[in-house]
Amino acid sequence: MLFEVWAPRARQVALQVAGERVAMRCDPSRAGWWWATAEAADGTRYGFSLDGGPTLPDPRSPRQPEGPDGLSAVVDHSRYAWRAWPGRALPGAVLYELHIGTFTTAGTFDAAAERLPQLAQLGVTHVELMPVSSFPGMHGWGYDGVCPWAVHEPYGGPEGLKRFIDQAHGHGIGIVLDVVHNHLGPAGNHLPAYGPYFTDAHRTPWGAAINLDAPGSDEVRRYLIDSALSWLRDYRLDGLRLDAVHALCDTRPQHFLAELSTAVDQLAAEVGRPLFLIAESDLNDPATTAPREEGGHGLHAQWNDDFHHALHAALTGEAQGYYADFAADPAHALAKTLRGGFFHDGTYSTFRKRPHGRPLDRGRTPGHRLLGYAQTHDQIGNRARGDRLAARLSPGRLACAAALVLCSPFTPMLFMGEEWGARTPWPYFADHQDPDLAEAVRIGRRREFAAHGWAAEDLPDPQDPATRLRSCLDWTEPGRAPHTALLTWHRELIALRRAEPSLSTANLAATTVTTVSTATAEPSPGPGLAVVLRRGTLCVAVNLASAPAELHLGARPTEVLAAWSPIGLPESAAAPLWLPAESVAVLRCPAS
Known part of the structure; x- marks a missing residue:
């Protein structure tokens, strides 16, 4: 060998x-x-x-049986007998973000695979796995990985991941893996001993930057690209989610992302199945997903935090931190993001204290290039207590959020358990083996949250094993009220999205939004707001207020396709639709 x-x-x-x-x-x-x-x-x-x-250990180690500081192990990928799988492309997808370590109490690939039939029944097309690269300790989010080619052994190692992916494919579900190219974890990182993998020419929130443009960067870029191709080829993955690409500092004429997307497109042609890249980017830059021949990086999609922030502000009324701009006029923010993707498209950001972003071309940018969501690991886990929306919103408001995500022109994504309104928290947790590092993480997070007004006593100890255990999904919840009704609602909306051409189209230019500020009879978590989202011949009528809303649709709806609460159809085009408080309906409604 x-x-x-x-x-x-x-x-x-x-x-x-x-x-x-x-x-x-x-x-x-x-x-x-x-x-x-x-x-x-x-x-x-x-x-x-x-x-x-x-x-x-080998920098390109495919397996670390004793963890990142132990010896590497040879992996013969030809030994695994894969079932046939034609692949599943991103357009028309419904994604489901999943963390192996807390999806089940066992926290393994095999335990997660036992729940795949429920995800198939839900109707999701792809599971987006949070990082599974090897990191020190047993449990963590995975963003402290230090072996970009190896699978975390406590989850089940390479063979466990292959079994999980193969079984998911058997259920018709594609798998997307979250990979981290912008930094390595603080412990167990042996790359600096081998060569110039890092550079002091740039700084990131995690220290020295990955060397993408200094001397020796050719091999570093090749290292990361080969790692990405290995995941896609050797594990039969369908796509990769690229963490925080705005932290990839690269001044070379061809950006690393364009080089990576070229290599992935070439591999897709070689293996004869669709492969795609999804970026997490804080830049609001259309170039991230613009075709390479038009000067873009050629990535296939990106997370859209602006839509999340607008929806979150409308649902909860929160206005701290980066929510401030969206909470100032939640009706405008929600309408703008539903129609055009970005809220900050050159506008002033009070959080950043400068203008931010550039506008998307609505006529040329398909909506599936943006991922839309109400919750993610970041937006839940970076709260002091890791509280989900279900901890503070009514089932009706959760149903409204689901409709705006699943009926949007974007590629929708759910965070595990969201489909039934899971109330298990999901705070940050880790298992750092170095006591000094563990204490530094505790202190750092206390300072970070104190700046946002959270007291130290509100912050769970990330090193306490109980913090991870409390984060594990409670799989008895879906069988109890109100979770059962929310699960049924999500299944209904996903099925509707698949069946109705008006919902499956990704034409941003064909999306219209009308918002109405309503008076509320009693205090509610967010502003009194009603929204009418029109997608082709369908209208999604949403009432976030705590009182019934009177909505004028401009045309008489002919059919109720889905409704959270019973409603009656207007008698004429001029008559309003009366929508109960904290409720939503999807209607067939010809254009006026």
Whole structure:
């Protein structure tokens, strides 16, 4: 078997494999690369020693059986017998964000796979897995990964991930994996010993930046691209979600994202199935998803936090932090994001204290390139107590949120348990093995939340195993009120989205929104607001107020396709639709 490693600063490199030491040769055709051959099979332990130093794991290690600081292990990907899978493209998708460690109490791929029939019945088309790369300890969010090619062993390792993906494909569900290219975790990171993987030329919230444009960056870029291709090829994934791409500092003429999207499109052509990339970006820049031939990066979609913020402000009335701009006029913010994607499209951001973003071209940008959601791991987990919307909103308001997400022109995404209004919290948790690091994380998060007005006593200890256990979904909830009704509602809306051409179209220019500020009879969590979202021949009428709303649709609806509360149809086009408090209906409504 051939072993290779990039170590441009080393004067000598030795391969430690199955207890034997083998001197490696420098490859004259590839600067900085070393190679050796040795007998090895699936599971064989190995590592590299640089200039007589300790044996380190392989930077491209496919498996770390003893964790990030242990020896690497060979993985023979040809051993797994995959079922046939044609792939599943992003247009028309309904995504479901899932964290393996808390989706079930067991926190493994195999335990999660047992719940796949429920997701198939719900109607989701793709599961978006939070990061599963190897990180120190047992439990965490996964964004502290330090082995970008290896699967976290406590979840089930490479074979467990393959079984999960294969079973999901058997249910017709594609799998998207969240990968982190913008930083590595603070412990267990051995890349600096090998070469210039990081640069001080740029700084990120996590310290030195990944080296994408300084000397040696060709190999670093190749390292990340090869890692992405390995996930898609060796694990038969359908797509990748790229964490915080705005933190990828790159001044080279061709941006790393464009280079990555080119490589993924080429792989899709080679394997004969659709593959896609979804960015998390804070830039509100249309170039993120614009085609490469038009000067864009060519990514296939991006998360749309502006829609989340507008919806959250309308639902809850919260106005702290980045919600301030959206809460100032929630009707305008919600309407603007539903019609055009971005709220900040060159407008002034009071949170950033400067103008932010650029407008999307509604006529040329398909709505499926934006992901729309009411909740995500970030927006729940970065609250002090990790409280979900269900902790403070009525079932009716949750039903309204579901309709605005699932009937929007965007690619909708749910966070695990959202479909039944789960009330289990989901705060930040970790299992840092270094006591000093664990305490630094505690102190840092207390300071961060204190700046947002949360007291330290409100913050769960991220290192306490009980914090992770409280975050695990309670799978008895869907069988109890009001969760059962919310689960049925989500299934109904997803089925409707699949069946109705007006809802499945991604034409942003064909989406119209009318908002009405209503007087409320009693205090409610958010503003008194009613919304009429028109998608083709369908109207989605939403009343967030705590009193009934009178809505003029401009045409007489002919059919109630779905309704959270019983309603009657108007007798004429001039007559209003009376919608109960905190309720929503989807109506067939010809254009006036």
